[in-house]
Amino acid sequence: MNKFLPSLFIFLCIISVDRLNVSAQDISGTWIGNYQKTLLTTHPLQVVVELTISNDSIVNGLSHLYYSGKKYEHYRVRGKFNKGDSTIYFKEDSTIAVYLGPLSSNCLGNYSMKLHYTDSTMVFNGKWKDNNRALFHCPTTGVYLVKKLPPEKIITGSIPDTGEKRKPSEMPSSLDIAITQPLPDTLMKREQEIQKLLEYDADEKDSVLISIYDNGEIDGDSVSVYFDGQPVIQKTRITDKPLQFYVNLDPRQPTHRLLMAAESMGSIPPCTALMIVKTSKNRYEMNLSSNFEKNAVLEFFFKE
Secondary structure, eight states: OBTTOOOOOOOOOOBOGGGSOOOHHHHSEEEEEEEOOOTTSOOOSEEEEEEEEETTTEEEEEEEEEOGGGOEEEEEEEEEEETTTTEEEEEEEEEEEEEOOTTOOBOOEEEEEEEEEOSSEEEEEEEEEESOOSSSOOOOEEEEEEEEOOGGGOOOSOOOOOSOOOOGGGSOOGGGSOOOOOOOHHHHTSEEEEEEEEEEOGGGOSOEEEEEEEOSSOOOEEEEEEETTEEEEEEEEOOSSOEEEEEOOOTTSSEEEEEEEEEEETTSSSEEEEEEEEOSSOEEEEEEEEOSSEEEEEEEEEOO
């Protein structure tokens, strides 16, 4: 959050989380929301939080804050999800990139929220609080995050009405909420470590070429690769000859995620790879590392 920053508070028709079984795979994915508006802060247009859950409770991911004038904040987050009482806590513990202009400064904070449901969405409601409790810090504020329910868990029929509803114009667009397919259970149990984050613009969205090489001695490493949860490479050895595939980036979806999972680590652990990303305008090189406890993640986000 920034000191001229956070959003609207939401009032929703909710149903008890007891009516659905909450799983880590449900919580993982893209959440869209905002903060309650506060004085002396600049309010973002949207807050996007990418969460992955390992070992049924450990939270890792990214938070993205988007402002008018192409300003932004991007942080890594870590925390814990308590399935027993459907509460989540995570904090922004490191900065990836911030651009706010000369008159604003950023604050890293922590989120404490509880999960509720509408008929078709999952909703975290709670508080955002500045990690720095010095005399001058960003004010504590309300925060909400919304994610669509998987199709098989959408509730039909009557929903208890609290009498307080959000206006339709305040609800996130269906295009804003990325539906990422769940990974296989064996990979979901690993930590999903975001190792690189790339910005792209509208001119770079089509036919992005991904090439993956072994970046050291060719020792028998093999990988599986997923793009937004969909498999693109399955249990294939990496060598000095590239594994290549194309992806398209949709600017209507706030983030895209490419995940590399080690299937074998060869004779020299861990499994390491050189990944080259070529768009119509740029070429990026990055080293990724994965093992049987950690998947390597490359995150793309749209720079308007």
